Amino acid sequence: MQDKKDLPQQAGFPSATRRQFIGGVGALVLGASLLPVGMRAAHAAPKQGGSVRFAINDGAQTDSLDPATWQNSFTQVVFGGTLCNALTELAADGTASPDLAESFSASDDLKVWTFKLRQNLQFHDGKPVTANDVIQSFRHHMGPSSSSAAKALVEGIADIKDGGDNTIVFTLTGGNADFPYLVSDCHLVVLPAKDGGGLDWARGVATGPYIIEDSQPGVSVRMKRNPNYHKPGQPYFDTVEFVNIIDVAARTNALLTGEIDYMVDADIKTLKLLERNAEIEISKVSGLRHFSFSMNTSVAPFDNPDVRMAIKYAIDREDIINKAFLGNAKVANDNPVAPQIAFAVNPEPVHSYDIEKAKEHLAKAGLTSLTLDLSVAETAFPNAIDAALLFKEHAAKAGIEINVIREADDGYWDNVWQHKPFVGVDWLGKPTCDSLFTTTYASNAPWNDTAWKNARFDELLVLGRAEPDTAKRQTIYAEMQQLLHDDGGALVIAYALFIDAMSKKIGHGPIGNMLQCDNFRMAERWWLA
Numbered sequence: 001m002q003d004k005k006d007l008p009q010q011a012g013f014p015s016a017t018r019r020q021f022i023g024g025v026g027a028l029v030l031g032a033s034l035l036p037v038g039m040r041a042a043h044a045a046p047k048q049g050g051s052v053r054f055a056i057n058d059g060a061q062t063d064s065l066d067p068a069t070w071q072n073s074f075t076q077v078v079f080g081g082t083l084c085n086a087l088t089e090l091a092a093d094g095t096a097s098p099d100l101a102e103s104f105s106a107s108d109d110l111k112v113w114t115f116k117l118r119q120n121l122q123f124h125d126g127k128p129v130t131a132n133d134v135i136q137s138f139r140h141h142m143g144p145s146s147s148s149a150a151k152a153l154v155e156g157i158a159d160i161k162d163g164g165d166n167t168i169v170f171t172l173t174g175g176n177a178d179f180p181y182l183v184s185d186c187h188l189v190v191l192p193a194k195d196g197g198g199l200d201w202a203r204g205v206a207t208g209p210y211i212i213e214d215s216q217p218g219v220s221v222r223m224k225r226n227p228n229y230h231k232p233g234q235p236y237f238d239t240v241e242f243v244n245i246i247d248v249a250a251r252t253n254a255l256l257t258g259e260i261d262y263m264v265d266a267d268i269k270t271l272k273l274l275e276r277n278a279e280i281e282i283s284k285v286s287g288l289r290h291f292s293f294s295m296n297t298s299v300a301p302f303d304n305p306d307v308r309m310a311i312k313y314a315i316d317r318e319d320i321i322n323k324a325f326l327g328n329a330k331v332a333n334d335n336p337v338a339p340q341i342a343f344a345v346n347p348e349p350v351h352s353y354d355i356e357k358a359k360e361h362l363a364k365a366g367l368t369s370l371t372l373d374l375s376v377a378e379t380a381f382p383n384a385i386d387a388a389l390l391f392k393e394h395a396a397k398a399g400i401e402i403n404v405i406r407e408a409d410d411g412y413w414d415n416v417w418q419h420k421p422f423v424g425v426d427w428l429g430k431p432t433c434d435s436l437f438t439t440t441y442a443s444n445a446p447w448n449d450t451a452w453k454n455a456r457f458d459e460l461l462v463l464g465r466a467e468p469d470t471a472k473r474q475t476i477y478a479e480m481q482q483l484l485h486d487d488g489g490a491l492v493i494a495y496a497l498f499i500d501a502m503s504k505k506i507g508h509g510p511i512g513n514m515l516q517c518d519n520f521r522m523a524e525r526w527w528l529a
Contacts, residue, residue, distance in 0.1 A: 044507060048225075050528035051239040052506065055251045055263040056517075058379055059244030061218035062414060065204050067187045068141055068148035071447075072413055073264070073428060073516050078221050078242045080186025081520030084206040085230075087115050087134070087168075088184040090431060090519040092512040094340075096180040100129065100190055100207060100230070110175030110466060115183075117166040122228050123192055124205045131162040136193035140201070150187035152438045152445050156465070175466030177473075178432045185435070186520055209235035209524040218244055223523075236527035246379060246409045255280065255501055262502040264516065265382050268326045274501050281506075284328070285498040287513050288338045288429025291329075291381040293374060293391070296421040297489040298451035301370060305487055310361035310370070314395040316353035317493055324386040329494035334485045336427065336436060336492050340513070343433050343477035347485035358398035369399040375416050379409040380424030387493065388424065418449045425449065431514050433477045434465050441484060450489030457483050505529055 059074035067084070070076050089099040098104065101115040121129035138160055141148035148154075156172050163169040176182065190207060192200040204212045207230070210223035222241045229235065243260060245251045251263040252270060256277070266274060266282065274280050295302040295311065302308060317331045330339075334351050337344045362370060374391070376384040385406060392402040407416045417423055430436035439445050442461055443453040457480055464476040484490065498516055507529035512519030518526070 044529050046527040048236050052237050053241045053260045055243050055245045055260045057246050059218050063217040066201050076186045077517045077520045082210050082523040083208045084189035086189050088180050090514050092510050096184050111172045113170045113179050115168050124211045131168045133193045134168045134190050135160045136199050137190045140199040149446050178434045181432045235524045240523045264500050266499050266501040281504050283500045285511050285513050287498050289496045290427050291493050292425050293491040294425050294449045295489040296451050299421050304365045306361040306365040310358045312351045313354045313358040314398040314400050315391050316394045320387045320390050324383045329496045332492040332494050334492045335481050345478045345481050347482045355398045371401045373403045373405050374422045375405045375407050375420045376424040377407040377409045377412045379412050381426035384424040437461050452489045
């Protein structure tokens, strides 16, 4: 095995994008210009005590404790970010920071990564955390029979072994400069290994800041503080409860009446009402979230690139942002890579609303008109129905008739997404180009809802992952974004804000701007002011 070293700055994280490794702790840091933009009220110092109720909007009765199945924000926040821990975590400042691991290092070719576990780690039942627990936690997502949402992320792992002295050694099939980010993924949490192999996930025993007291899938999860948590002084609440409230009006009323203390996705239509309430704080965070209408490119008419391009030119994104999102979003240009991700570009030409170009591409496809069914629900993304109805008006001028199908909120992600050919989708995003492309746009990606397959894209994905040279990596990822923009099946409408509302009795620091709910860790990081 090659000599290992702390990963240096030149390992593919350019100063131009303000990303670098900090050798002392082995932590990957985004620069100051990308710090969270959430509310920064002058809260009192953190203190322990009290209870809080968080309302999230996309839980389902099919939710499971199996980390391979977590695909909605409810399971990812409650189980991934509150019940469990991974080797690393996304800190509020965008850092891929050590969590269960106290440090990590890589070989010169970025193919061998070694993680050293913290001392005296315990599961909720008091059992010590071992290297074998980590190994079995990763193997749970690996192998030809795996249907895990994280399968694509771990396919590049050739071998995992116990390196002795509380270390785990990962050998990859190729170099991966983003591996510390990869292992922060909420699916790749560490759970107890079964005797004889396999993962003991069903008991809900993990390492996280809170321990499950009661869980009713699709309804609520109640949890109590873990007294043996590995982060000194954390968490702060005595108990937390997560409730699933899909309807935004019901969430708003619950917050106003004090039934809950926090709600995701405040209704922008009634935001002024909440802002006038002296007891409520509004948090607006510019994260990786983006909204799209996804076309299944494996079925007609979306299998025709000119039809896809006609549809991309037949939508007025500015109009949707102004009317459906009331200005609380930024125009996206059919590129899912948010501007704050390293190596992000804005491909040319910009896909602005252009009826003549839409008609031109329809004609190239041999069509003068087109009729489509677009499936949406409010749970697809906030105000998705309004956005779809506006799109219907825009597209009609190009001879494209869109039938807006209002699907039920309950079961949308199980029965509509990845089942119907044209659907609204709320993407929470991924923190690197590699993780985003690997899970969503590669030919074998588990969440490739567009069924888009592009051999050049797949080739570049492997090259970019292992490329240590900054300039070359930028060129690779720019070409990949151009391919998605020009040929992909995702009509990316907007980069959206996380707009949440909470009681002012909740204290917090800067809110993470990568993923929802303070990068899924609000229960651990927040307190009663």
